[in-house]
Amino acid sequence: MNVPLLDLKLQYASIKDECLKATEAIYDSQYFILGPHVEALESEISAYCGTRYAVGVSSGTDALLLSLMAAGIGPGDRVVTSPYTFFATAGAIARVGAIPVFTDIDSETYNMSPESLNRVVEKMPADEKRSVRAIMPVHLYGQCADMDEIAMIAQQHDWLIIEDAAQAIGAEYKGKRAGSLGDFGCFSFFPSKNLGGFGDGGIVTTNSKHFYDMLVILRVHGGHPKYYHKYIGGNFRLDALQAAIVSVKLKHLDNWTAARQANAQRYRQMFDAEGLSDYIKAPMEKHDRHIYNQFVIEIPSGRAELKGFLLKNNIGCEIYYPVPLHLQECFSYLGCKAGEFPNAEHAAKHTLAIPVFPELTTQQQAYVVEKIKNFRDGNP
Numbered sequence: 001m002n003v004p005l006l007d008l009k010l011q012y013a014s015i016k017d018e019c020l021k022a023t024e025a026i027y028d029s030q031y032f033i034l035g036p037h038v039e040a041l042e043s044e045i046s047a048y049c050g051t052r053y054a055v056g057v058s059s060g061t062d063a064l065l066l067s068l069m070a071a072g073i074g075p076g077d078r079v080v081t082s083p084y085t086f087f088a089t090a091g092a093i094a095r096v097g098a099i100p101v102f103t104d105i106d107s108e109t110y111n112m113s114p115e116s117l118n119r120v121v122e123k124m125p126a127d128e129k130r131s132v133r134a135i136m137p138v139h140l141y142g143q144c145a146d147m148d149e150i151a152m153i154a155q156q157h158d159w160l161i162i163e164d165a166a167q168a169i170g171a172e173y174k175g176k177r178a179g180s181l182g183d184f185g186c187f188s189f190f191p192s193k194n195l196g197g198f199g200d201g202g203i204v205t206t207n208s209k210h211f212y213d214m215l216v217i218l219r220v221h222g223g224h225p226k227y228y229h230k231y232i233g234g235n236f237r238l239d240a241l242q243a244a245i246v247s248v249k250l251k252h253l254d255n256w257t258a259a260r261q262a263n264a265q266r267y268r269q270m271f272d273a274e275g276l277s278d279y280i281k282a283p284m285e286k287h288d289r290h291i292y293n294q295f296v297i298e299i300p301s302g303r304a305e306l307k308g309f310l311l312k313n314n315i316g317c318e319i320y321y322p323v324p325l326h327l328q329e330c331f332s333y334l335g336c337k338a339g340e341f342p343n344a345e346h347a348a349k350h351t352l353a354i355p356v357f358p359e360l361t362t363q364q365q366a367y368v369v370e371k372i373k374n375f376r377d378g379n380p
């Protein structure tokens, strides 16, 4: 049996007619950048996330970068974030000239640990604390970070919150959607995300009129009116074709999310039924609603061998992420040491994402679970 980590061809087969119809009008119009399709998507996403505004941009990475720029964060400033995330989170902070400050993660949810955040803030020298401008929590794998605790610290210090919600469209925290829990919500339409385009794309949500205006101006090089520049922005524009595809897919997103959640529940039942619950640490659902951008398991040892074994048996799996950001070579200038954030380092060594995509069948899941059991029992 073959079980890919994600099967976008299956998804496309179910929406092909809609996609072709939605994009044909764009070919006819020859209007490819921003415009009515992007504006339509912006209204749909702000309604979906429960925010006043949304601004379509060129990628999830650019959503982070543009948000930092719109907040006026730059050289000399600091932004607090998680070291256990995709590189773009801290990469964006460094690219505007600011300094990433890491906290450890919670070992159950893999999201920023509020206790560690508190400790990091407490032991920061006063001058460094004054230079912090924002916290950038990541809603990793499709589950929101502990936003009440994070917001409390942000409020105390008058820091902004920039949510990296690239993996979390539709995730909820106490009834509020990801993207509506801070000052900026940054989303990615990279094809493998839960809501993906046919290429790069992203969007920023906000409730602030001021930040909305800044995002819109900086998205087109800071020209406002066109060719008059009070600010230096960049080209962060979203294509009409991507917007049209994402609009088509957004109508199906809640069904796909329900299928991912059902698959996650089925894995748990299968782990129980197969006596694997003590061996496999399944993802903890701390906050409703987890949208399972990834289903990430943890095993005590032999992660590399398990990965190799599953791949050999035609089961897609991936390590997100093998090196925590505080130990990346490019951030050595920050002076972080191995052992500084033990939960992040542990997760980087022991976790593995297995298939959870909506079209995954029960038979495929049973095969994945059987192979993991074979691996544990040492009888491949």
Ligand SMILES: *Cc1c(COP(=O)(O)O)cnc(C)c1O
Residues within 6 Å of the ligand: 059, 060, 061, 062, 085, 086, 088, 089, 138, 164, 166, 167, 187, 188, 189, 190, 200, 201, 202
């Ligand atoms: C995918 C992702 C990004 C970057 O999005 P792109 O659209 O690929 O630029 C940023 N942060 C996280 C957590 C992501 O998963």
